[in-house]
Amino acid sequence: MPSAILTRSLTKQYGPLTALTDFHLEVDQGSIFGLLGPNGAGKTTLIRILTTLMRQSSGDAFVEGLDTRTQGREIRRLIGVVPQENSLDRYLTARENLELHARLHGMEARHYRQRIDELLELMGLAGRQKDFPDTFSGGMQRRLVVTRALLHEPRLLFLDEPTTGLDPQSRRAVWDYIRSVAGSMTIFLTTHYLEEAEQLCDRIAIMDHGRLIALGSTQELKERLTGGGNVYQIEFDEGAERYAAVLREMVCVREIEVSGRTVCVALEEWECLSEVIAALNGAPVRRISLRERTLEEVFISLTGAGVRE
Amino acid sequence: MRLRGSFAIWRRDMLVLRRNLPSELVAVAAYPLTIYLAFGIGMKGYIGLVEGVPYGLFIAPGLISMTAVTAAYSESVWSLWFHRRVQFTIDSYRVTPISVSEIVIGKILSGFSHGLVKGLAVGLVIFAITPFRFPLEHLMAYLAFLIPGSAFFSCAGIICGTVMDKPETIGRVEAVFIMPLIFMSGLFFPLSSYPPALVPWVRALPTTALFEGARQALVGGVFPLVFALQVAVTALCTFVAAVWIFRRKMAE
Numbered sequence: 001m002p003s004a005i006l007t008r009s010l011t012k013q014y015g016p017l018t019a020l021t022d023f024h025l026e027v028d029q030g031s032i033f034g035l036l037g038p039n040g041a042g043k044t045t046l047i048r049i050l051t052t053l054m055r056q057s058s059g060d061a062f063v064e065g066l067d068t069r070t071q072g073r074e075i076r077r078l079i080g081v082v083p084q085e086n087s088l089d090r091y092l093t094a095r096e097n098l099e100l101h102a103r104l105h106g107m108e109a110r111h112y113r114q115r116i117d118e119l120l121e122l123m124g125l126a127g128r129q130k131d132f133p134d135t136f137s138g139g140m141q142r143r144l145v146v147t148r149a150l151l152h153e154p155r156l157l158f159l160d161e162p163t164t165g166l167d168p169q170s171r172r173a174v175w176d177y178i179r180s181v182a183g184s185m186t187i188f189l190t191t192h193y194l195e196e197a198e199q200l201c202d203r204i205a206i207m208d209h210g211r212l213i214a215l216g217s218t219q220e221l222k223e224r225l226t227g228g229g230n231v232y233q234i235e236f237d238e239g240a241e242r243y244a245a246v247l248r249e250m251v252c253v254r255e256i257e258v259s260g261r262t263v264c265v266a267l268e269e270w271e272c273l274s275e276v277i278a279a280l281n282g283a284p285v286r287r288i289s290l291r292e293r294t295l296e297e298v299f300i301s302l303t304g305a306g307v308r309e
Numbered sequence: 310m311r312l313r314g315s316f317a318i319w320r321r322d323m324l325v326l327r328r329n330l331p332s333e334l335v336a337v338a339a340y341p342l343t344i345y346l347a348f349g350i351g352m353k354g355y356i357g358l359v360e361g362v363p364y365g366l367f368i369a370p371g372l373i374s375m376t377a378v379t380a381a382y383s384e385s386v387w388s389l390w391f392h393r394r395v396q397f398t399i400d401s402y403r404v405t406p407i408s409v410s411e412i413v414i415g416k417i418l419s420g421f422s423h424g425l426v427k428g429l430a431v432g433l434v435i436f437a438i439t440p441f442r443f444p445l446e447h448l449m450a451y452l453a454f455l456i457p458g459s460a461f462f463s464c465a466g467i468i469c470g471t472v473m474d475k476p477e478t479i480g481r482v483e484a485v486f487i488m489p490l491i492f493m494s495g496l497f498f499p500l501s502s503y504p505p506a507l508v509p510w511v512r513a514l515p516t517t518a519l520f521e522g523a524r525q526a527l528v529g530g531v532f533p534l535v536f537a538l539q540v541a542v543t544a545l546c547t548f549v550a551a552v553w554i555f556r557r558k559m560a561e
Binding site for chain 1: 313314317318320321324325328396397398400401402403404405406407408560
């Protein structure tokens, strides 16, 4: 079974600017794959190449085993695309938008009419199918774009920042839908919302300056940042500085940070926790909690905190 | 070549045209009819006969042709620009299993159809409110100019809508290039009005072949073959250029 997506040494240059450099990526079929990166990292360029909207300068890209350079039409039969911009036709009703898409995919009328009915019902848009997209809320427009991308039953769904600009309720509705179709197709998602990637994706790639800089599950990426160590937060009733000095002397404590009444302790391994507790015998400890790194911390540590243009 | 995609896009454009037809026709008919009333009726007492026909009759075929070709051009240029730069629907077409050529051919067909529908609508209005009459067989010869003429301007609109990213540039091209080309091609006056040295150059323009040939066909009942071939070849060349330029732009 071929990978849903495979790129080898993929490079894209716009004149002197290199948008993608020697990019290697493999996405398993049926997975939800997240691609993260700051603005200008090359995410959209990669999606445009994979969806055959753009040609690479060099290297190979395969979608479901098909070459993006020579088998574009076959690839486009298999993919659904939710672009960053809504790209809905404001002069057509919601249903007419879907019918046009179905015709462009060569679907037969008796087949697409039934499919449109089912999807509109599923996405909660059946009651508005005769309305124009301009009259829809942002969340409804996004749902309509997702509906359009799913109409021809794609094997691979590209979602380019699908929830940008949506309110939390609409965002969660899109998440729910992505989860509901997961497994039946591969989902390739780019997003600026790290929580979204954390919630939805089986594997995540982080890219910057056109290069892949990290790849793995959320847990693997977090462990890579913390070096596999464990970070605990210990809140004292008083004397945090004094107890921090005691802990600093311990061999298994890798790093220590004091903030008010809370001491943040990074341990070499979790087994050291009992030694720490023993050392704090009699101390006024109010709470000990495991502090998990967030994906945002991983992202910032890999791509830097500076604002991108 | 498969044309399923072209037909789907053309069908979409015709649905939108049908929905807006009454308001579109009022807007489209207003300009040529104003010119007809102002020049054809208002000036006829002063101008008399031009090349043996009353002035109102002389300008009528040109006004119908002008409506058709400007409608074809406007629909193509603005539609393509809007779908490419504002609505991003061209990108949504491009991720379906149709080719770039199918998209551009669909848009050319739409511009052409707009031109034809609007030109014929203005023709009917002129026919209804004026004494302008012609035999039916003249109409067939006239369509041999109007159809490739509309196709030529539709392709020209596609080229402009493809290469121009700013709407003000599109407006400027229309004002500086398209309208003078139409107006200077003998729409309101005979070519004999030009200084003799200029006439061969003006006759070489495809717009002259279109307007002059269309007038001769509709009013005089003759079929100027050279003019007809000139319009047809220009339409064909512009079509090839439009498809090629659009494909190149999309490959960028």
